[in-house]
Amino acid sequence: MPRKKRHIRKPVGASPGSVIYVGGGKPHPVAISCIRFGPERFNEITLASVVASDFRSPPEEQLVTWIDVDGVHDTTILEQFGKALDLHPLVLEDIVNTSQRPKLEDFDTYIFVALKMITYDRRQRTVSSEHVSLILGENYVLSFQEDPGDVFEPVRNRIRTGKGRIRRSGADYLFYALLDAVVDYYFEVLEQLGDDIEDLEQEVVERATVATLREVHNFKREMILLRRSVWPVREAVNGLVRDESNLVSDATRLFLRDLYDHTIQVIDTVETFRDILSGLLDVYLSSISNRMNEIMKVLTIMSSIFIPLTFIVGVYGMNFKYMPELEWSFGYPSVWIVMLLSALGLLGLFRKKGWL
Numbered sequence: 001m002p003r004k005k006r007h008i009r010k011p012v013g014a015s016p017g018s019v020i021y022v023g024g025g026k027p028h029p030v031a032i033s034c035i036r037f038g039p040e041r042f043n044e045i046t047l048a049s050v051v052a053s054d055f056r057s058p059p060e061e062q063l064v065t066w067i068d069v070d071g072v073h074d075t076t077i078l079e080q081f082g083k084a085l086d087l088h089p090l091v092l093e094d095i096v097n098t099s100q101r102p103k104l105e106d107f108d109t110y111i112f113v114a115l116k117m118i119t120y121d122r123r124q125r126t127v128s129s130e131h132v133s134l135i136l137g138e139n140y141v142l143s144f145q146e147d148p149g150d151v152f153e154p155v156r157n158r159i160r161t162g163k164g165r166i167r168r169s170g171a172d173y174l175f176y177a178l179l180d181a182v183v184d185y186y187f188e189v190l191e192q193l194g195d196d197i198e199d200l201e202q203e204v205v206e207r208a209t210v211a212t213l214r215e216v217h218n219f220k221r222e223m224i225l226l227r228r229s230v231w232p233v234r235e236a237v238n239g240l241v242r243d244e245s246n247l248v249s250d251a252t253r254l255f256l257r258d259l260y261d262h263t264i265q266v267i268d269t270v271e272t273f274r275d276i277l278s279g280l281l282d283v284y285l286s287s288i289s290n291r292m293n294e295i296m297k298v299l300t301i302m303s304s305i306f307i308p309l310t311f312i313v314g315v316y317g318m319n320f321k322y323m324p325e326l327e328w329s330f331g332y333p334s335v336w337i338v339m340l341l342s343a344l345g346l347l348g349l350f351r352k353k354g355w356l
Contacts (some may be wrong), residue, residue, distance in 0.1 A: 007194075021073045028071055029071070031076045031148065032047040032068070032069050033045075038063045046288060050077065062139075064141070064171045066143070071145075085135075090113050091107070095114075100131060106239075110135055111248070112135050114132070114133050114134075114236075115236065117145070118226065125248065127189070131145075138176040143178060151182060169252070176256055176261045179237065179259060183259060186266045200219065203215075204287060208247055208284050208291075216280050216284065220277045221279050230263070240258055241242060250280065301350055305343050
């Protein structure tokens with residue numbers, strides 16, 4: 001299905017660092033959830049507002065705070081985060097700018113990453129992206145999303161149940177786990193896309209129509225969106241691996257290297273799908289050409305069969321008085337026998353040459 005074009009951009013002339021929501025989503029109530037956990041403790045609450053004390057915990061407890069915000073259209077709440085954590089205005093601007101390209105920024109006291117969360121509607125065969133922003137601080141992680149619903153629920157369940165090493169690790173590992181959840185969902189989207197592209201490939205080969213050609217072009221457009229959303233993520237993850245920030249431990253960098261390998265695998269798959277779709281256009285044209293050749297072959301064979309028959313009928317259709325066969329009692333059936341033998345002989349010749 002064709003996607004409606006949305007021109008989403010920052011107002012012309014706005015000063016750098018202006019916290020102006022740039023997006024096309026429908027406004028909904030902003031939901032703020034806070035999860036604070038440690039090796040032996042876990043607490044999950046809902047916040048109405050944010051203050052600096054929400055990010056402080058006694059040093060001896062070594063608790064990690066994860067605050068997740070669903071909805072970035074309310075700039076007042078974003079400004080509360082900015083005041084509580086002394087966030088740079090450009091960071092707040094990137095959070096509310098849903099058309100922002102995925103990137104990484106290191107501000108010494110915190111690390112900011114913007115990326116896209118991808119979803120695929122198999123019924124409409126459309127790919128959509130949601131802007132996600134992550135901030136890693138000393139003992140906290142912030143996540144900002146456009147709409148409710150995300151791919152972070154497995155991470156929440158691991159925190160709640162204490163499975164894995166997430167409760168025993170610091171905020172940097174939680175930061176990695178959220179990035180990994182987004183990238184892992186890329187594989188699920190690519191798997192669904194791969195199944196539909198395989199079906200489309202079979203349809204192009206067997207029964208290509210104009211509607212099939214439209215589907216190929218639609219998929220090519222969706223792959224452009226997917227490529228634009230995925231490619232910069234590799235740069236951001238690579239930046240985290242190479243960054244010497246004290247906020248990321250050496251143990252977590254090992255996991256980030258594995259995540260970097262996953263992003264490369266995602267990009268390779270995307271490029272493979274793009275090559276397949278480009279090849280499908282050639283297959284479609286070849287299929288249409290072959291179908292036309294088959295039709296022309298049938299018409300040519302029919303014409304070749306009727307050429308001698310038309311010749312015989314034309315000869316005996318001439319108005320000459322002295323034609324010996326006209327007075328012969330076996331002339332009419334003889335002509336029919338000759339025509340039938342001519343047609344059958346041509347059919348046998350065409351079959352022998354493999355034309356039929």
